Amino acid sequence: MNRFHLGFTDQEIVDKLKLQLMEKWQNKKIERFLSTSKNPQTNEYLILVETDSKEVENLLQNSGGRFLTNEEYEALTAYSKGDTGTDIHNIQQKLLDKNFYPYLPSGIFDEDTELAVKDFQRTNRLPVTGIVNEETMKKLRE
Numbered sequence: 001m002n003r004f005h006l007g008f009t010d011q012e013i014v015d016k017l018k019l020q021l022m023e024k025w026q027n028k029k030i031e032r033f034l035s036t037s038k039n040p041q042t043n044e045y046l047i048l049v050e051t052d053s054k055e056v057e058n059l060l061q062n063s064g065g066r067f068l069t070n071e072e073y074e075a076l077t078a079y080s081k082g083d084t085g086t087d088i089h090n091i092q093q094k095l096l097d098k099n100f101y102p103y104l105p106s107g108i109f110d111e112d113t114e115l116a117v118k119d120f121q122r123t124n125r126l127p128v129t130g131i132v133n134e135e136t137m138k139k140l141r142e
Helices: 011-026 054-061 070-077 086-097 111-123 134-141
Strands: 002-008 032-039 044-051
Touching: 002 011, 002 054, 002 070, 011 032, 011 044, 011 054, 032 070, 032 086, 044 054, 044 070, 070 134, 086 111, 086 134, 111 134
Parallel strands: none
Antiparallel strands: 002 044, 032 044
């Protein structure tokens, strides 16, 4: 299984690519597909694709996106204390739904959010960092 991370600055290109990728996913040519909102650090829309399909790989190669390393993608998609926005609100809501966060979501990754994330990570036998990385996010979605 090959993993690809791409960054795009043009939402129109992202929207067209997402439609093509959804079709490939429905045809079982993609194992995993994830698209994020605009990253405030880079002003890019980030896409992750896991596939063994050469057809999908060629589509990604010709998409015009910037390829990112695993480490760069992880750094851009991890959330920690001080971050704000809709993604943080959604994380807090997931923590609330799972009884780890006792407040209404504010969209601000504060000390209470960090403590809730650490409790969630500890309970789920994840590395206890207080940072919501891909592994923690995957567990939150379950």
